[in-house]
Amino acid sequence: MTPTLPRTAVIGAGISGLTAGKMLKDYGVPYTTFETSDRIGGNWAFGNPNGRSSAYRSLHIDTSRQRLCFRDFPMPDHYPSFPHHTDVKEYLDAYADTFGLLENIEFGKGVEHAAHRDGGGWEITDQAGNQRDFDLLVVANGHHWNPRLPDFPGTFTGTAFHSHHYVDPHQPMELTGKRILVVGLGNSAADITVELSSRALQNEVTLSTRSSAWIVPKYIAGRPGDTLWRTSPHLPLSWQRKALQLVAPAMGVDPTKYGLPAPNHKLFEAHPTQSVELPLRLGSGDVTPKPNAERLDGDTVHFVDGTAGQFDVIVYATGYDITFPFFDAEFLSAPGNRIRLYKRMFVPGLDDAVFIGFAQAIPTLFPFVECQSRLLASYAVGRYALPPVTEMERVIDVDQRLYTGHCTDSARHTQQVDFFHYEHDMRTRELPAGLKRAGSRSPWARLASV
Incomplete structure (x- = not known):
């Protein structure tokens, strides 16, 4: 029986959806990309009308362009080492134009509901109310758009918003001459704290953190720090982390040097924060460091060290939840950002859905989704087959221990x-093993008789 290639639906035209579409097109797989917005880029489309972009006006990516780019589409040499969000969007536009990806994207037709059919396949309802059937579903809706907020006791009577809604010191509100508390110590928290603490704005800025973070420089010896190292697939990650921890003190990564609380983890047991300016602002007195908030009381925030402060504004830079609004909650969800995915791509027992980009990849997501999309395309044309469900469950546990066993137990580090x-494993082990499992059979052979 000659297999039929699966009619494939891709949810989202951000970096994950674009890369998935590019690989599917390369392999000749018919697909349609559903996008809620009127443009590509997802999170990197500043001011995206679909409300999903978390980019702020001054945002520069924290990964160097050498590490950021796709392998089959390098970033231009004239780009800066750490591109601005407009550079990243321009790069994605060029990627889509070069490989003819726009013709398969239906803009303004995001997926409202995806219903799994008995026996396989999907009924897709888009935001215009149209219903269509597909054989394979690629879930690429991203995981940095649904803000997660802390649950502090009490009530704050000032203005509070998540960093997802931050644009600049004048949006979503005028942030001049204010008493501002920024909660969190990730990269966004550091950037926003630095920007709002400019003396020209006459703000009083306080930075509060629960678990603290190691602060690493973007440049080391005059070069982007992430170009000076890469983890080796031939050495245990624990050994490599210990080696980096030995040389770290010389780089000034300890946040206690700048008045912040000591981290509740060792270096690289959680994402470090990359910032050149934050230590300077803390050391110059432009930012007041504080530990975690304990409770809210009107315009007063009480901290766990027994101190308190009065504030006009709280900016919560406290991360995001993985959300699938198009699935019925009882069908599939990710409570606490936990979802069991084989190779971060497949739900065991659900062989006609593939998840792309649902990981916190170090050093960056771009080459990671390119690697995943290569396996996706192989799967779609029958050159890769999944192992039995019991084996998938076993491998999920093994991979989880490898990648997250050393991490702090938080929603940010579950993926x-x-x-x-990961790339070495996929290239040298998983793809060859999947090809051997596939043999002459295709997961889509049943479609030939439909």
Whole structure:
């Protein structure tokens, strides 16, 4: 029986959806990409009308362009080492134009509901109310758009918003001459704190953190720090982390040097924060460091060290939840950002859905989703087959221990992945094993008789 290639639906035209579409097109797989917005880029489309972009006006990516780019589409040499969000969007536009990806994207037709049919396949309802049937579903709706907020006791009577809604010191509100508390110590928290603490704005800025973070420089010896190292797939990650921890003190990564609380983890047991300016602002007195908030009381915030402060504004830079609004909650969800995915791609027992980009990849997501999309395309044309469900469950546990066993137990690190280990595993083990499992059979052979 000659297999039929699956009619494939891709949810989202951000970096994950674009890369998935590019690989499907390369392999000749018919597909349609459903996008809620009127443009590509997802999170990197500043001011995206679909409300999903978390980019702020001053945002520069924290990964160097050398590490950021797709392998089959390098970033231009004239780009800066750490591109601005407009550079990243321009790069994605060029990617889509070069490979003819726009013709398969239906803009303004995001997926409202995806219903799994008995016996396989999907009924897709888009935001215009149209219903269509597909054989394979690619879930690429991203995981940095649904803000997660802390649940502090009490009530704050000032203005509070998540960093997802931050644009600049004048949006979503005028942030001049204010008493501002920024909660969190990730990269966004550091950037926003630095920007709002400019003396020209006459703000009083306080930075509060629960678990603290190691602060690493973007440049080391005059070069982007992430170009000076890469983890080796031939050495245990624990050994490599210990080696980096030995040399770290010389780089000034300890946040206690700048008045912040000591981290509740060792270096690289959680995402470090990359910032050149934050230590300077803390050391110059432009930012007041505080530990975690304990409770809210009107315009007063009480901290766990017994101190308190009065504030006009709280900016919560406290991360995001993985959300699938198009699935019925009882069908599939990710409570606490936990979802069991084989190779971060497949739900065991659900062989006609593939998840792309649902990982916190170090050093960056771009080459990670390119690697995943290569396996996706192989799967779609029958050159890769999944192992039995019991084996998938076993491997999920093994991979989870490898990638997250050393991490702090938090929603931010449930999907941690080291790209270099992951890519080596996929290229040298998983794809060859999947090809051997596939043999002459295709997961879509049943379609030929439909």
